[in-house]
Amino acid sequence: MNTTKIGIVGYGNLGRGVETGLKNSDDLELVGIFSRRKPEQLDTSSPAYHMDELAAFKDKIDVLILCGGSQKDIPVQAPELAKAFNTVDTYDNHNEIPNHFNRLDKIAKEHNTVAVLSTGWDPGLFSLNRLFAESILPKGETYTFWGPGLSQGHSDAVRRVSGVKNAVQYTVPREELVDAVKNKEAVDYDKLSAHKRVVYLVLEEKADENKVKEIIVTMPDYFEGYETEVNVIDQATFDKEHAGMPHGGTVMRQGKTSESETAIYQFGLDLDSNPEFTAAVAIAYARAAGKLARENQFGAKTVFDIAPSYLSPKSAEDLRKELL
Template identity: 30%
Template sequence: MMNESIRVAVVGYGNIGRFAVEALMAAPDMEVAGVVEKPSFADNVKLLDAMGIPLVTSIRELQGVQIALLCTPTRSVPDIAREILSLGINTVDCYDIHGNLADLRLELAEIARANNTVAVVSAGWDPGTDSIIRTMFQFMTPSGLSYTNFGPGMSMGHTVAVRDLPGVEDALSMTMPVGAGVHRRMVYVQLQDGASFEAIKNAIKTDPYFVKDETHVFKVADVNQLIDVGHGVDMERKGVSGSTHNQMLRFSMRINNPALTAQVMVAAARASRKQMPGAYTMIQIPVIDFMHGDPDDIIRQLV
C-alpha cells in the first residue's frame, strides 16, 4: 500500500496552490487527484486541462483522494479542515497565526481521531520547518535567548488578510526585520473606488496579524508593480550547553515564499500517511517521515 502513488488534492489554486501542483508532479510517490477551486479564471482551466488535472468546486467530486493540501487563506483553514477530515481524508495546511495554532491542533485532533484521519497543522516554513530549527536550538542550548528575524520579503498571510478587507482592490504586506525578533510591516494598498483610506488603514493596524508590530500603510495606484514573492529568515540563539556559556547558533535562508511553503506541505502530506490518527505540528513528527525512500538508505545517506 505504501508503495502506491498517494492521491493528493490541492484545495485552492492561488500562489501556494500552483506551486503545490508542481511539487506534487515532481514527487515520485504522489499524484495530483485534482484541484478544488472556483473556476474563476479561464487561464486556470486551460492550464489544468493541459496537464490532465481535474478542476472541481468540491472535493467530493474527486475519486480516491487520500490527502488534501489546504492552500487557502489561513482564516478559512479551520472550517475546511473540519469538513475534509470528516470525509476520511487527511489534511495538510499552512495555517500561520502562531498564537492560535496550538488550540486549532487540539480541536482538529478530536475530529481526526473520530474519522481515522490525520491533520498536519501549520506545515509551512514558519510555522513549520523554522519551528523544527527553533526546537533544535532549544535542546542544544536549554538556557538562552532566540531571535527569529523575517524578511525582507512578502508575507503571504498578512497580504491575504489585507486583501480580504472591504474596499481593498489589491494589497501587499512586506516584512522588514528591525533585529532581535522585532519586525516592521510595510503595507501597500490599492483601493476600490469610493473606499476610505483612513478606515482601511485603521482596520489593518487593529487586525491580529498586525497589532503587535510597527505597521505603516501606504496607498498606491498599482500593487502589481511592487510584488516580489522572495522572502527569508535569519534565526539566532545565544545560549548555554550544560554550564558552558556563549554558544552561538545561526540558521539563514533566502527563498521563494510560496514555492517553499508548497514543498513543505507536500513533504508533510507524505508524513501524514505514517502517523496514527490525530493532529500534529511538524515538531511532533519524526523528520525522516517527511522523506521519500527507504528509511535505512536515508539514514546511511544523511546521518
C-alpha cells in the first residue's frame, strides 16, 4: 500500500476536521499543519509550522489539503501552491468555479502537478449526484435543497465583513417545496426562493450595525437575491446557542421513465459536523490526487473527472469483490 503524505494549509474548523479525519486512514500520513499563525498558537499536538516554512517541504509532502476560506484564501493560495504541490481544495463559490478551474489547470499542467478543486459535499458529492440523476433521468427536473444547517463558506464570508466579531449563517429550505417534490408534484423552483438565509452575528465595539447588515444582504454570490435575516446577538448568547455545526441537504430529481411513470432520484445528508464531513470528502480526494500524480495525470480535476475507485484505499479487485 502506498502511503500518501499530507499537509494541511490553514487550521480553522476545516483544518481541524482534516486533522481528525486523517486518523481514520492508514494509507495517509499527516506531515504537518501550516498556518499564518505562529505554530505555538495552534491547539494541536500534530507537527505545526508557519506558512513561510512550507516551501522547504516540497519533496516531503505528496498532497496539500487547502482549508482556507473560499472568498479570500483559496483564490490566492491555490494557484500559487499548485506551482509546487499537488493540492485539494473545497472552493465553494459555484459561479466562479469555471474560472478557478481554468486558472488551476494552466498552472498545474505547466508545473506537472494535480489540482483537485471544489471537493466537499456541495460542490462535491451533490454535484456528482446531480450528474448521475440527470444522466439516468434525462427527462425531468433536478432540485437541490440545502439545510437546515450551518454553512461554513457563508459564515466565513460574514466573519470577514468589517465590524463583525463572530458570525454563523444557517441555510433553511422551504419544507413545503421539499415535500411537493417528494410527492411528485410540479414545483416552481429556483434556489433563491427555495431557501432562506439566517445570520447570527456579534458586532465589534463601535461597529455600525446598519452598515454591516447592508454589506451582508447585498454580498454578491452569497446573499444577494436571497431572503436574508440578520440577527445581532451578544457573545454569551453566541457561545451558548451557536457552537454546533450541523448541516445537511438533499438532491432530488423528478424524472419520467415513460409518459405515465415518474421516478424520484434522491441523495441526502444529515451531518452533526459540517466541517468534519467536508474534511472527510477532501481527504478521500487527496488520496485520489496522490494516485493521479503517481500516474502523471497532471492538471486540474473536479469530482466529475475522477473515477470513484481512486477515492478508496482498496484495490480494484477488492472493490469488485466487496462492493460491486
